[in-house]
Amino acid sequence: MNVKALLAVLFIGVVLFWAVEDMPAFGDPEAPATCYTGKLYIDLALQDVGVENIVTAILASYRGFDTLGETVVIFTAGISVALLLRRGGRL
Amino acid sequence: MEAVFEVFLSHYNYWMAIILIMIGFYALIAKGNLVKKLIGLNIFQTAIFLFYISLAEVEGGIAPIYLPEGMEAVYVNPIPHVLILTAIVVGVSVTAVGLALIVRIYEEYGVIDEAGLLKVVKRR
Amino acid sequence: MKENVVIRTVSRISVPFIQVFALYVIVHGAVGAGGGFQGGVVFAASFILMFIAFGLSGVEKRLGKKWLMIYSVIGVAIYAGIGFLCLAAGGNYLEYGAVESALGVAHLHGYQIDAVEMGIGITVMAVMVSIISDMSDRGGESP
Numbered sequence: 001m002n003v004k005a006l007l008a009v010l011f012i013g014v015v016l017f018w019a020v021e022d023m024p025a026f027g028d029p030e031a032p033a034t035c036y037t038g039k040l041y042i043d044l045a046l047q048d049v050g051v052e053n054i055v056t057a058i059l060a061s062y063r064g065f066d067t068l069g070e071t072v073v074i075f076t077a078g079i080s081v082a083l084l085l086r087r088g089g090r091l
Numbered sequence: 092m093e094a095v096f097e098v099f100l101s102h103y104n105y106w107m108a109i110i111l112i113m114i115g116f117y118a119l120i121a122k123g124n125l126v127k128k129l130i131g132l133n134i135f136q137t138a139i140f141l142f143y144i145s146l147a148e149v150e151g152g153i154a155p156i157y158l159p160e161g162m163e164a165v166y167v168n169p170i171p172h173v174l175i176l177t178a179i180v181v182g183v184s185v186t187a188v189g190l191a192l193i194v195r196i197y198e199e200y201g202v203i204d205e206a207g208l209l210k211v212v213k214r215r
Numbered sequence: 216m217k218e219n220v221v222i223r224t225v226s227r228i229s230v231p232f233i234q235v236f237a238l239y240v241i242v243h244g245a246v247g248a249g250g251g252f253q254g255g256v257v258f259a260a261s262f263i264l265m266f267i268a269f270g271l272s273g274v275e276k277r278l279g280k281k282w283l284m285i286y287s288v289i290g291v292a293i294y295a296g297i298g299f300l301c302l303a304a305g306g307n308y309l310e311y312g313a314v315e316s317a318l319g320v321a322h323l324h325g326y327q328i329d330a331v332e333m334g335i336g337i338t339v340m341a342v343m344v345s346i347i348s349d350m351s352d353r354g355g356e357s358p
Contacts, residue, residue, distance in 0.1 A: 005121035013113045020109070025101040027150035029165075034149055038168035046157060050324055051245045054155040054169045055176075059250065060328045063173065064309045067331075068294055070177050071338055075291050077184030078342035082284070084191040085349040156247060180252060180339075187346050194350065 104145035111138030123204040125196070129189050136182045140175050147171040226268035233261040241336040245325055251332035255339025262344045271352055274344075283345040290338025294331055 024031040041058060049057040059067055099106070115138055118131025147168040155169040197203050200211045241254030266274045298309040306313025315323040 002121040005117060008120070009113050009117045012116065013109060016109045016112065017106075020102050020105045021098055023102060023105055024146075026104045026145060027148045029149050031146070033146055033171075034168045038147075038170055041169060042155070042166050049328075050322065051328060052157045053245055053247060053249075054157070054166070055172050056244045056250050056328065056332070058169060058173045059176065060331050061311060061324070064298075064331070066177060067335070068298070068309070070180055071291055071294055071335055074180055074184055074342050075287055075338055077187050078287055078345050080188050081191045081346050081349050082280075084188075084195055085352075086280075154248065176250075176252060191350065194353075 104148075105142065108138050108142035108145070111135075111141065114138075123206055125193050125203055125205065125208075126190075128205075129186065129193070132189075133182070133186060136178075140178060143171050144175055222268045226264050230261045230265055233264070234258060237261065237336075241332055242329065244332045245328055251335030252339055254332075255336040256343060258336065258340040259343035259347075262340075263347055266347065266351075271348065274348065278344060280345070280348065283341045283348070286341035287338050287345070290334045290336070290341065293334030293337070297327055297331055297334075 024033075028034075041062070042054060045051075045054050045057045045062075049061045051057045051061075112135060115131050115133075115135030119128055119135060120131075122128055122131065147170070149165055149167050152165045152167040155166045155172070158164050193203065196208065200208060202208050202211055237254050237258035237260075239254075240249040240257055241251060244250035244254070262274060262278065265277075301310050301313050302308050304314045304317040311324045311327045314327065315321070
């Protein structure tokens with residue numbers, strides 16, 4: 001039972017609990033994240049992209065660059081594990 | 092007293108996320124075994140995902156897929172779902188590379204906890 | 216070793232259904248829930264089921280390590296290739312509207328998104344199977 005670690009964790013917990021009262025309530029329809037940007041994507045996705053799934057439309061069309069970087073990240077993870085764990089020198 | 096109860100009932104998703112953050116963070120810094128530290132990191136990550144996705148909820152909303160023409164519905168906010176999809180994949184990659192490093196450390200030095208590792212490395 | 220027979224028979228029966236479901240999840244990314252990442256992981260789960268039931272050698276002769284590396288490169292190359300196609304058609308990189316207006320065919324936006332999701336699914340599947348196969352092949356001995 002590491003006392004210093006427990007005290008650090010409790011201190012962080014108290015600070016986070018104190019910050020909860022500023023956050024919007026669960027399921028609030030007037031939350032700032034949902035009113036402005038979310039509404040914009042929901043209104044414009046059908047005529048810009050023509051795909052019914054809004055999440056796929058954002059992922060592949062509005063934010064296509066992020067998904068390309070994402071695919072490179074998982075490709076790098078595969079190569080790193082292969083480099084670390086294979087023996088014999090052949091990739 | 093009534094106000095405190097009101098805050099507790101309407102913000103309960105943040106409380107759950109904070110408790111999971113505390114558990115994961117404690118496992119990350121207080122345990123000596125390297126695999127346990129990695130599992131603590133995973134718990135921490137999952138808590139952050141839950142916190143972020145619970146920000147996207149709208150009361151009475153349905154999944155963000157367009158209904159057929161003419162039907163009105165309230166959709167939940169689709170952006171946090173997209174960002175967390177990317178973050179989950181990054182979390183899987185970090186866990187995979189971390190576990191591969193632990194396997195190599197064990198093969199090379201024969202120890203798997205932090206204190207033993209420091210001793211062996213200092214002796215070399 | 217009676218329980219081996221049960222595990223092997225059930226895996227042999229259920230692996231094709233899992234793979235068809237994974238392809239369904241990838242292709243239906245545009246119409247319903249699903250997409251490239253989700254379908255790729257379900258596809259890899261079918262290979263991991265074969266791996267549990269038949270051992271490493273049972274999967275190696277169907278999907279060797281060299282081919283896994285090649286598949287993961289092909290997935291990223293498909294994604295980047297679609298981007299270059301949009302560049303060649305006169306728009307910005309990954310601007311799907313440019314190909315649509317250059318060729319004059321309608322509804323091409325959805326097909327490009329489908330192609331991109333297919334590339335993502337191939338890469339995710341290859342990397343997941345490669346990670347599992349590397350981590351359990353230690354010291355040259357295979358179960």
